[in-house]
Amino acid sequence: MIEDLIRGSLDHCVKCTICETHCPVSRATPLFPGPKYVGPQAERFRSGDVSPDDSLDYCSGCGICTQVCPQGVKVAEINSRARRTLKESRGIPLRDKIISRPTLSARLATPVAPVANWSLRNKLIRAAVEKTIGVHRRAPMPKFAGRTFQSWARKHDAPRLDRSVVYFHGCSTNFFEPDLGAKTVAVLEHNGFNVIAPRGQGCCGLPLQSNGLFDDATGYVERLVAKLAPYAREGYDIVATSTSCGLMLKREAYEILGMESDDLRVVSERMYDICEFLLDLQERGELETDLSPVPMKVPYHVPCQQRGHEMGKPAVDLFRLIPELQVVDTQRACCGIAGTYGLKKEKYDIAMEVGRHLFEDVTRMEPEVSVCDSETCRWQIEHGTRIRSVHPIELLHRSYEL
Amino acid sequence: MKSVQTEVLVIGGGATGAGVAWDVATRGFDTVLVERKDLGEGTTGRFHGLLHSGGRYAVKDKLAAEECIHENLVLRRVAANTIENTGGYFVTTPWDDPAFGDRFMEGCRDCGIPVEEIAPPDAFRAEPRINRDISRVFTVPDAAIDAWKLVWDCAKSTKEHNGKILTYHRVLDILRTGDVVRGASVRNELSGEEFDVHADVTINATGAWAGKVADMAGCPGVQVLAGKGIMIAMNHRLVNVVVNRCTMPADGDILVPIRTVSVIGTTDIRIKDPDEPDVTQAEVEQMLDDGEKLVPGFRRARALRVWAGVRPLFKDVRAPETSDTRDVSRSHALLDHEARDGVTGFLTITGGKLTTFRMMAEETVDKMCEQLGTRRECRTSIDPLPASRTGKFYWLGERLSKREATMHEDQLICECELIQRRNLERVMKQRSSTILDDIRRAVRLGMGPCQGGFCMYRATGILHDVERIDSWTANRSLRDFLQERWKGVQPILYGDQLRQARLDDWIFHGVLDVEHLPTDRLEDRAEREHP
Ligand SMILES: Cc1cc2nc3c(=O)[nH]c(=O)nc-3n(C[C@H](O)[C@H](O)[C@H](O)COP(=O)(O)OP(=O)(O)OC[C@H]3O[C@@H](n4cnc5c(N)ncnc54)[C@H](O)[C@@H]3O)c2cc1C
Numbered sequence: 001m002i003e004d005l006i007r008g009s010l011d012h013c014v015k016c017t018i019c020e021t022h023c024p025v026s027r028a029t030p031l032f033p034g035p036k037y038v039g040p041q042a043e044r045f046r047s048g049d050v051s052p053d054d055s056l057d058y059c060s061g062c063g064i065c066t067q068v069c070p071q072g073v074k075v076a077e078i079n080s081r082a083r084r085t086l087k088e089s090r091g092i093p094l095r096d097k098i099i100s101r102p103t104l105s106a107r108l109a110t111p112v113a114p115v116a117n118w119s120l121r122n123k124l125i126r127a128a129v130e131k132t133i134g135v136h137r138r139a140p141m142p143k144f145a146g147r148t149f150q151s152w153a154r155k156h157d158a159p160r161l162d163r164s165v166v167y168f169h170g171c172s173t174n175f176f177e178p179d180l181g182a183k184t185v186a187v188l189e190h191n192g193f194n195v196i197a198p199r200g201q202g203c204c205g206l207p208l209q210s211n212g213l214f215d216d217a218t219g220y221v222e223r224l225v226a227k228l229a230p231y232a233r234e235g236y237d238i239v240a241t242s243t244s245c246g247l248m249l250k251r252e253a254y255e256i257l258g259m260e261s262d263d264l265r266v267v268s269e270r271m272y273d274i275c276e277f278l279l280d281l282q283e284r285g286e287l288e289t290d291l292s293p294v295p296m297k298v299p300y301h302v303p304c305q306q307r308g309h310e311m312g313k314p315a316v317d318l319f320r321l322i323p324e325l326q327v328v329d330t331q332r333a334c335c336g337i338a339g340t341y342g343l344k345k346e347k348y349d350i351a352m353e354v355g356r357h358l359f360e361d362v363t364r365m366e367p368e369v370s371v372c373d374s375e376t377c378r379w380q381i382e383h384g385t386r387i388r389s390v391h392p393i394e395l396l397h398r399s400y401e402l
Numbered sequence: 403m404k405s406v407q408t409e410v411l412v413i414g415g416g417a418t419g420a421g422v423a424w425d426v427a428t429r430g431f432d433t434v435l436v437e438r439k440d441l442g443e444g445t446t447g448r449f450h451g452l453l454h455s456g457g458r459y460a461v462k463d464k465l466a467a468e469e470c471i472h473e474n475l476v477l478r479r480v481a482a483n484t485i486e487n488t489g490g491y492f493v494t495t496p497w498d499d500p501a502f503g504d505r506f507m508e509g510c511r512d513c514g515i516p517v518e519e520i521a522p523p524d525a526f527r528a529e530p531r532i533n534r535d536i537s538r539v540f541t542v543p544d545a546a547i548d549a550w551k552l553v554w555d556c557a558k559s560t561k562e563h564n565g566k567i568l569t570y571h572r573v574l575d576i577l578r579t580g581d582v583v584r585g586a587s588v589r590n591e592l593s594g595e596e597f598d599v600h601a602d603v604t605i606n607a608t609g610a611w612a613g614k615v616a617d618m619a620g621c622p623g624v625q626v627l628a629g630k631g632i633m634i635a636m637n638h639r640l641v642n643v644v645v646n647r648c649t650m651p652a653d654g655d656i657l658v659p660i661r662t663v664s665v666i667g668t669t670d671i672r673i674k675d676p677d678e679p680d681v682t683q684a685e686v687e688q689m690l691d692d693g694e695k696l697v698p699g700f701r702r703a704r705a706l707r708v709w710a711g712v713r714p715l716f717k718d719v720r721a722p723e724t725s726d727t728r729d730v731s732r733s734h735a736l737l738d739h740e741a742r743d744g745v746t747g748f749l750t751i752t753g754g755k756l757t758t759f760r761m762m763a764e765e766t767v768d769k770m771c772e773q774l775g776t777r778r779e780c781r782t783s784i785d786p787l788p789a790s791r792t793g794k795f796y797w798l799g800e801r802l803s804k805r806e807a808t809m810h811e812d813q814l815i816c817e818c819e820l821i822q823r824r825n826l827e828r829v830m831k832q833r834s835s836t837i838l839d840d841i842r843r844a845v846r847l848g849m850g851p852c853q854g855g856f857c858m859y860r861a862t863g864i865l866h867d868v869e870r871i872d873s874w875t876a877n878r879s880l881r882d883f884l885q886e887r888w889k890g891v892q893p894i895l896y897g898d899q900l901r902q903a904r905l906d907d908w909i910f911h912g913v914l915d916v917e918h919l920p921t922d923r924l925e926d927r928a929e930r931e932h933p
Contacts, residue, residue, distance in 0.1 A: 004531070004699060011637050011704035014902045015817060015852045033809060041817055044662040044850070045802040047642045048528075052803035071901070 006078055006255065010040035012071040019065035019075050024334040025058060028353035032058035035065035039075035043082065051086040058350070059083065060338035061210045062304035080209070080256045087212030095134040099340045100207035100216075106144065106175035113146030136348035140337070140383035142176040142375070149174045149181035153197045156185065161194040166231045168249070168271070170242040171203050172375040183397040184241050184274060190400055191281060191288050196236070198227050204245040206252070210339050214257055221253045221264065229263035232270040239277045241391060243374040244305040244339065246273050251308065273306070275314035275373065275392055282321070291399040293324035298367045298395075300327045301358060301381065303374035304334050315373060315392040322399045328365065332358040335372075337380035352384065359384035371395065404597045408434040408566070410770070411585050411601035413573050413615055415439075416446035417549060417756050419607035420556035421763035421782070426605075427563035428781040429767060434599055435560065436588050438572035440840045442553040445609050446756060447843060448711030450633055450667045451660035452644060453477060453485055453547040454757040457492055457517070457540075458651055460509030461502070466733045466755075467513040473758050474543060476783050480760075483790040484551040486797060488659055490544025490644035491525060493536045495695050498649045503538045506648055510542065517542050529641050531697045544644040546660040548796065549756060550843050555787040562788065576604065576619040576748070583619055583739075583748035603770050605749050610676035610714040612752035621743040626752055628676040629713035632685045633667035634894060637704035637851055639798070640664045640697050647696070654692025661798070662819070662850065663706060666693040670713070679710035681893045704898040706851065707890035716753040734762050738769060746773070815864065816857035818850020826861065830868045836875055838865060838883040853887050853899075855906035859914060877919040884910060 019035040020026060026034040038056045045052070056079060065075035087096075098105065109116035119125045126137040149169055165188060173181040185195045205220030228238060228249075240246030250271045253259045272280070281287040302313055319327045335355040336342050342351025362370045362385045370389045372378045378389035412423045415437025423435040437443075456470030478485060494500050503519070510517035518541050525539040526532065557567045570591040577584045577598060585601040606615045609626075616624035639659045647655035658665045669685050686708060693700035716735040734754030739745040751766045764780045771778055786793065801820040813823040829844050838861060841847050847861055848854030858880060866876040895903055910916045920927075 007638075008699075008703065011851075011898050012901075013851060014898075014905050015856050016905065030810060037817070040851075041820075042802055044638045044818075045799050045820070047639060047659075047798045050797070050799050052799035053806045055806060055809065071898075 006074050006081060007043060009072060009074040010043050010078060013040035013073045014071055016070070019069055019073075022064050022068045022333065024062065024064065024336070024354045025060050025350065028336075029058065029350045031055060031350070035059070035075045035079070038082070039065065039078045040073050043078050046082060046085070049085060049089070051082050051089065054086065054090075056082055056086055058347070060334070060336070060341040060347075060351070060354070062334045062338045063308050064304055064333055067307045074255070077255050084212040084214045092211065092213060093134065095344065096211040096340075097213070098133065099135065099343055100211040100213060101203065102171045102175070102207060103203045106171060109144045110146060110148060110175055113144040117143050130345055134345045135343050136345045138383075139343040139348055140379040142172065142379050145176055145178050147178060149178035150197065150199060152178050152182055153185070156182075158194060159189060161189065161192050163192055164194040164196055164236055165277075166228065166236045166238040167195050167197045168201060168228060168238050168240045168246070169197060170201070170240065170245040173241055174201070177375065180241060180391050180393060183402075184239075184393050186402040187278070187393055187396055187400060188239070190402055191278070191286070196231065198231065201227060204248045205257075206244055206248040207340050209248070209252065209256060210341075218257050218259055221248070221257065221259060222261065225249065225261070225263040225267045228267045232266040236270065237272055237277065238267065238270045239272050239274045241274050241393060243273060243303050243309070244376075246271055247305050247308045273309055273311065273314065273373070275318055276309065276311045278396070279314040279317050282318070287321075288400070289321060291322050291396075292401055294322050294395060294399050295324040296368055297326040297328065297365065299330050299362045299365050299370045300392075301330050301332060301335060301362075301370065301372040301377065303372060303377045304338070306373055315371070318392065318396065322395060325395065325399070327371070330358055330361045332361065334358075335377045335380045335384070337376045339376055342380060351380070355380060355384050362387060369394075404595075406434060406597065406599045408432050408599065408601050409603065410434075411436070411599050411604045412607060413586065413605065414444070414607035414609060414611075415441040415553065415557075415567070415569060416444045416607065416609050417442070417553055417759035418609065418751055418754065418762055419605075420553040420560075421759040422605050422607050422751065422766055423560045423565055423567070424556040424787075425760075425763040425767045425780060425782050426770075427560040427565035428785065429771075429778040430563070433560065433565040434568060434601070435557070435565065436568045436571040436573060436586070436599065438570070438591060440569050440835070440837070440843060441557060441567070442550045442843060444611075445711045445713065446549045446553060448709050449549060449756050450631075450656065451546050451549070451658045451665055452656060452757070453545040454755060455490055455542040455544045456513055456515045457490065457506070457510055457542040457544065458646060458656075460513055460515060461505050462650060463733070464509065464513055467509065467515065469758050469761060470755070471513060471515045471543075473761050474545070476760065477547070477757075478545070478795075479793070480782065480784075480786045481547075481552060481555070481790050482786070482793050482795050484548045484555065484787075485795055486546040486660070487795045488544065488546050488643050490542045490646060491529070492540040492542060492646045492648040493525070493532065493696070494538035494648045495533055496535045496537075497695060498647055500537055502650075503540065503648050506540060510540075515542055529643060529645070531640050531699070532645060533696060533698055538648065540648065544646070546644065546658055547756065548661065551789070554844070555789045558788045573615060573618070576615070578620060578745070581744055582746050601747075603747050603749070603774070605751065605766060605770070607751050607766075609752055610712045612714060612716075612750050616737075616739075616750050619739070619745060619748050621737075621739050621745055621748070621750075623719040624737065624750060625717045625719050627715040627717060628673050628679075629715050630671045630673045630679040630710050631668035631713060632681050632689065632708060632710045633665050634686065634689050634693075634708045635663040635665050635706045636693075636700075637706050637898070638662060638664070640700070640703060645696050654689050657693065657696050661846070666696075666700075668711075673712070676712040679712050681708050681710050683893065686893050702897070704851070705894040705896075706899065707853065707887075708893050709890055714752045734758065736762070736765055736769060738773075740773060815860050816845075816847050816850065818852055818857075819846045819848075821845050821847055821857070823864065826864060827868050830865060834869065836865065836869050836871050836879055838862065838879045839886055841865070842883070848883070848887065852902055852906065853891055854883065855902065855909055858883060859909075872923075874920055874922050877916075878921040881916055881919065881921060884916060
């Protein structure tokens with residue numbers, strides 16, 4: 001039972017404080033009392049429908065606490081569930097309802113991308129938005145691409161290949177980074193896979209979940225897995241380029257939303273992060289290795305959510321295959337953004353402080369690009385360094401000379 | 403020799419004695435209460451935590467059930483602050499006869515206990531952990547009640563009405579001139595000083611020890627059998643309502659959510675000496691098995707500590723015609739020693755339940771007034787206790803929300819029970835006790851998952867500072883505390899609590915070497931070793 005899996009895990013806490021020493025947020029602000037405090041400790045004072053501690057909302061949900069806990073306490077998951085109770089009892093701010101539905105605003109903005117992008121970069125408008133809605137005026141906002149990945153895919157002239165894989169591209173690739181989608185398709189096709197990109201893939205519900213809107217998030221997951229499940233049942237693997245959305249379908253929908261559905265089960269069993277998938281190919285000797293040199297030295301940041309996949313650092317292993325590419329793992333905990341956390345007026349400064357060391361490391365290297373798997377982290381790192389940040393696929397794509 | 407003069411001497415600082423002192427003082431009598439240890443250190447601080455609705459007795463003992471529901475409603479008014487309004491379920495598990503539920507409903511209705519049968523799925527939704535094979539669920543107004551807050555609030559009201567509370571004062575003998583009891587001789591257990599308390603009336607409210615005190619007064623045959631029961635506190639709220647098995651009262655059939663924990667209990671074993679209730683392995687196993695029936699997976703959950711309490715079960719070996727026959731069927735006994743033994747100025751009140759403590763006190767003081775030939779109205783069902791004047795119930799999130807407000811100004815000392823430094827210092831000053839275990843009962847210091855592992859060395863330092871004691875006394879206090887905690891943990895050392903105990907052990911033995919901390923002055927030690 002989910003209740004025991006998450007809340008029950010507080011029983012394992014021996015107060016060792018290891019989670020507190022690793023928490024990037026409590027290090028950056030005194031407003032957050034720390035994962036042990038709001039997790040296993042405060043949880044004993046909560047009963048079902050009441051959560052009296054607003055400070056809990058300063059948890060960014062990065063999940064590092066759960067990863068480092070030597071006793072197996074699901075600290076971050078306890079916090080997510082408590083945040084939901086908190087938000088439900090306090091009422092969800094309009095701002096959180098808007099930023100947690102990226103598909104909605106993106107669908108509206110895409111046809112008028114130039115205007116939308118201009119507005120997002122207009123200081124006056126952003127100041128007004130901060131005041132009225134509470135999105136920080138300097139918060140990193142991606143650019144609308146003006147065309148979607150889906151529209152590209154529809155026109156894409158796919159070669160006939162005997163293996164197929166399903167691509168769960170997520171909202172950000174569709175609306176903001178269709179190029180990443182195209183490059184992913186190219187890399188997969190180069191490795192002999194026909195890429196199926198099911199139409200009408202909605203949002204995975206993660207932003208809703210992290211903003212405490214569990215019921216809405218559950219609805220999103222249900223609709224999404226209903227689209228993907230038929231492929232999974234036919235035996236197709238599914239790859240994701242979005243680290244956190246992939247994790248949502250792999251684990252979080254069970255552990256945080258408490259969902260139990262057959263569609264979700266088959267999808268999660270078939271779900272792979274793109275780098276994980278390619279590394280598996282490599283380990284089976286099936287990865288194309290006609291990789292040409294990419295003579296660069298780049299910093300690589302492992303997103304927090306990627307740790308939740310518990311798959312090591314497949315991107316780093318893949319980079320080793322690229323001649324002359326030098327990759328420096330920054331080993332920094334978090335960039336600060338944590339999905340929508342760093343967008344919020346009251347949390348922007350905290351998020352920037354969390355990411356400060358990472359930004360400094362990256363800037364000091366003066367690289368052409370920095371590398372990171374997760375899109376919101378890339379936008380935050382770009383914002384904090386003014387250096388372009390790319391998905392690992394980009395480097396592979398470049399090395400394959402596609 | 404110093405002596406103290408008062409109108410009413412109350413012996414025993416459990417719920418009953420504190421209740422009597424509260425009643426006596428608020429009726430305007432001059433009163434002194436003496437307790438050999440700290441308030442609530444007897445059965446009262448070792449009970450199950452349940453404010454009975456009466457449901458438990460609705461079939462077996464209607465009178466007891468009626469008393470419970472009556473007092474349940476009164477205490478919600480006058481002692482709200484000590485009560486969490488959890489509500490209660492009576493559930494039919496696969497081990498219980500489903501037909502009992504009908505008798506139960508009928509019994510509750512006869513006794514005026516609000517009862518309702520609800521659909522099990524509704525109960526599962528509200529309490530997702532309870533056994534899904536439960537076939538019937540009834541709701542009653544059970545609640546959780548904090549006995550320590552209760553006795554200290556009774557003491558506070560007593561003091562507000564000019565009464566005196568003497569803790570760590572043991573009654574050594576009852577003073578008697580002819581057939582009249584004139585008070586008691588007492589010893590201050592901390593200083594060793596002995597003196598007499600002279601009183602017009604002496605009330606013996608010593609629970610399981612009442613027979614011994616009655617003997618001192620020369621009133622033999624008050625036999626109080628000691629019925630031991632054990633309880634295990636689980637690390638967090640496995641349920642948020644009180645869950646009772648819907649059967650005739652038996653062992654291990656109640657799970658009470660109280661403050662941050664849930665408590666399973668209890669057993670009933672006759673023992674000889676109420677001062678030495680031990681916990682056996684068989685009892686622990688039995689409780690865990692019973693817990694498993696109510697909440698599957700119970701054995702995998704973390705047990706925090708175990709303790710035993712001693713029920714005072716009254717049996718009068720004197721001829722029953724001397725006492726009010728109505729009392730025989732009752733769970734508590736008020737002994738009028740004038741009628742029973744021809745001794746005036748002396749009353750004994752024992753047995754009963756915590757739930758009915760106020761009613762027991764009222765009856766006792768009414769009887770006292772009758773003997774004194776005065777009439778003064780009882781106030782305890784009317785005027786709320788000092789901390790309950792707002793009429794608000796305690797709620798689980800109380801400390802968390804308080805901490806939220808002062809998070810940036812105050813240090814957290816006990817992390818598990820969320821005790822902040824300023825509050826701890828205030829309580830230490832108020833109690834002015836050098837015994838950390840007294841402070842524990844006052845604020846629940848060191849009672850959470852780590853069982854003092856992280857807060858006790860901090861608290862000891864603070865105590866040293868606040869009480870201006872020497873380091874030997876502070877060390878001794880810490881060691882006594884750890885010894886006491888260890889007793890509660892040792893019988894349930896498995897799983898998560900075992901891991902915690904290992905870590906605590908590293909802290910206290912590995913890092914601090916508490917075993918070898920000096921606990922008395924060098925001179926005294928030299929003197930002791932080479933006299
Ligand atoms: C296992 C168990 C579970 C229970 N659960 C519940 C429950 O859930 N709900 C409920 O309503 N009731 C419950 N009860 C019953 C309830 O706890 C008792 O009825 C009640 O606490 C008795 O209070 P008391 O003041 O009479 O006795 P005590 O609390 O024992 O007080 C007597 C006091 O007298 C003191 N004393 C003794 N000798 C001397 C002396 N010579 N000089 C000075 N002081 C002396 C003792 O130190 C002690 O503090 C439970 C009882 C047990 C054993």
